[in-house]
Amino acid sequence: MTTEFLPYKDMDGQFIAGQWRAGRSGKVLPNHNPYDSGLLGEISLASESDLDEAYQAAAAAQRSWGKSLHSERSALFLRVLAILDQRKDEIIGWIVRETGSTLLKATAEWGAVRAGTMEAVALPSRVEGKIMPIDVPGKQSFVYREPLGVIGVISPWNFPMVLSNRSIAPALALGNAVVVKPAEDTPVTGGLLLAKIYEEAGLAAGLLNVVVGDVADIGDAFTLHPIPKLISFTGSTRVGKRIAEMAATGTRLKHVGLELGGNAPFVVLDDADLDLAVGAAAFGRFLHNGQICMSTNRIIVDASIFDAFVEKFVAHVKTFKTGDPSDPDTVIGPLINGKQKAAALRNIAAARAAGFTEVLGGEADGLMVPPHIFVNVPNDSPFAQTEQFAPIAPIIRAANEDDALRLANETEFGLSSAVFTRDVARGVRFARGIEAGMTHVNDISVLDSPFNMFGGEKNSGIGRFNGDWVIAEMTTDHWITVQDGARHYPF
Template sequence: MFLLDPALWSGKAGIGGWTAPTGGTAPVVEPATGEVLEVIGVATAEDVSAAAERAARAQLAWARTPYTERAAVLRCAGDLFTLHAEEIQRWLVREAGSIPGKAAFETSIAAQECYEAAALVSRPLGEVLPSGEPRLSLARRVPAGVVGVIAPFNVPLVLGIRSVAPALALGNAVLLKPDLRTAVSGGVAISRVFEEAGLPEDVLQLLPGGADTGSALVTAPQVRVISFTGSTAAGRKVGAAAAEHLKRAHLELGGNSALIVLPDADLERAASTAAWGSFFHQGQVCMSTGRHLVHASIADEYVERLAEKAEHLPVGNPAKEEVALGPVIDAGQRDKIHGLVGASIDAGARLVAGGTYEDLFYRPTVLTAVTDASPAYTEEVFGPVAPVRAFSDLDEAVALATASPYGLSLGILTSDVMRGLDLAERIPTGLVHINDQTVNDEAVAPFGGTAASGTGARFGGTANIEAFTETRWITARSAQPQYPF
């Protein structure tokens, strides 16, 4: 039987097993063709409440499970992502519009996230503290309880598993709400892998749904930690609701990341690097290069080389053709992209390449002569658009790079690495890549942005321990003390 056999999950959600939720069903649509691939169950607030109660009960036993057994489940899950990689990748290509290389990247990272999470469980649980009293004093890490994970459509498998895997490994139960547009590759795949890996029933539950489902997840009293990845606008609402209910919210939000190209950069490689940063997965990545800041002495040649790359990149159905870009996720996203490009041209920007589309296939686009009045430069486009702006010296480059409200990723291209590192020190961002573009991710690396890009590094390595556990102070005396009462 296939891992993702629709006979198991079609029209269902993962609440106490594969059951029909109360919200009916939603179509699983292939953006490249408009074909309905399957249907998925839609969870309501009522379903979230029932799932949260089940998860809270299951979490207590899961937290008491020996760490060796929890680690074994996570390692098995990693093996299963590798074993069923081709099947999962087919769904990522058809459901999310991923090119095969991007789909392979997702399954590889998913496996690695599970292996890294398995290693978390054998880390020291805390530390012995000094005390002014005759007692043993400890700080111990304990599971947070039930963790709510809300993941987006763009990189659905990675952006779900990077929270699900460490949260489970550390003894929590998880309620996972994937985006309805990618509920199979970002939800069913994860649930089925852990089901086959031997995770006890109810420890992980799948709740596909929209904003109402997410709101119910945030406010459910059993949920103690929220891990949200999505837009800054939605993240503000999640953060506010979590704060009202006195919950921790880890928010990985939008970006408008800058790539700074210094005059000593290798322009041939820079054009390739920059094209990947802006056009990878149709620009639908929070780390996408949204602003190309290029020294004035090389700006014209840079634009020419980047536009040539854009003109020659094939765009089409990644399930049928060998292409560099697939479709954007839906018509609403396409129209937003095109609106920002059009408004920028109206404001004085010059279109050098692209700016056109057919159905959901948007051509990679290069804009120059952009200013602060160009929406495609100042806003997060979330599409394959590369706005290029020239600067005259490093002070101006710093001023332009820091003018954005976002602070996610930064790339600097230069032959002088130390100069690049020094420049990076002047620009606050969560991630910095010298001689690389802005889209990078590894399971072992702390990931997160600042300011409008989120609440700081919280995924990867030891950051996961901070994210998904609580610190408990414990003392023990050999005998009860005598108090003056």
């Protein structure tokens, strides 16, 4: 017997306490396709009262969910996996239309959501407590690991579905409830689509709530609300710092998990395989138009191979097709919105005004900005120190290996990084000298694995995602002792 899965509909409001309903702010958000400006739908936005209702519903639902059997939680994610597989084309279509993602990137994002969900199946059974020694006669000492409670998730627009689910899935698996505020550019893929999937999988009402609202109406209130114990935020460093301040100054101190900006160095040492390095640098820089926090933002090349690298790199990037993201051959699609396009054009103009050598460029068409490559860029220039978030590649000349390491570390950020060399031991030594949360030898800087640590240093954030690291972030330790028999007290 075949079951027909009708496409999801009615994703035009809020999902609160298991109910789909309109927001109460009186505002409506038009949701446009960034490629052709087509209207995907209109969403009635949430008010602060909607947000409060969502948090209250989450707190009420979490009390029993936190005591649920591990097998019950694992079974939920097995059902979610089945739905992800059954609705693969529908999900990928939404990612392409709402985010402007190429078919390649959208398919990869679906795969990342699926992989993260698979990891969530195992998380409930990996929560461990401890029996501890204690120097008191007749006393037993235990450390229990418990869910935090309610977790607030603020997700970005670049990889909206995976970066929302990266917090939602482990939070639910570990016995928490969740309230999500997706980015206004991607309300469906960042929240409402996931709500449909979890609802179809049978998640109890109130455990996952999605509030889509204007930052002016619910932005600060989302963090300042007294119910959430952890705010998981992925986005800019500027906003992340603001969230950290509010989490410390509200009525209750909150945990924060902040995955913020990046300025990933991609270092090519003098013994690197040039063809491998060129292909990786191009993919790591121009995947999703560079709109990735881990994107290769600075390409640092040893002077002895600099000219050869640039020649091969430019020739390769010239072959990239720009256009309709639903075309399987397209590499460069639209930027997400006019604000991002304007920022990209300002950075290009600044590089030209500074006299940097432009070896590849072109004119924007709608929200599509073709690849731009600038060489001999000073590492201390504002251009090199800016997170581009656009298809723009600065290439920096390093005198030698020591200079390359110095250049790699001269940034306020420390998220991801990469180094290419034929000598693996040399590569690992170099990698350990980079001040970043993640470094990849002979591969791209854009890497994420649901069972390996993810997180940054410096202004790239605090906290860790994935695997055992996310268990530590989304649970709390509770020390409990038991005194067997009477204990003597001095008074």
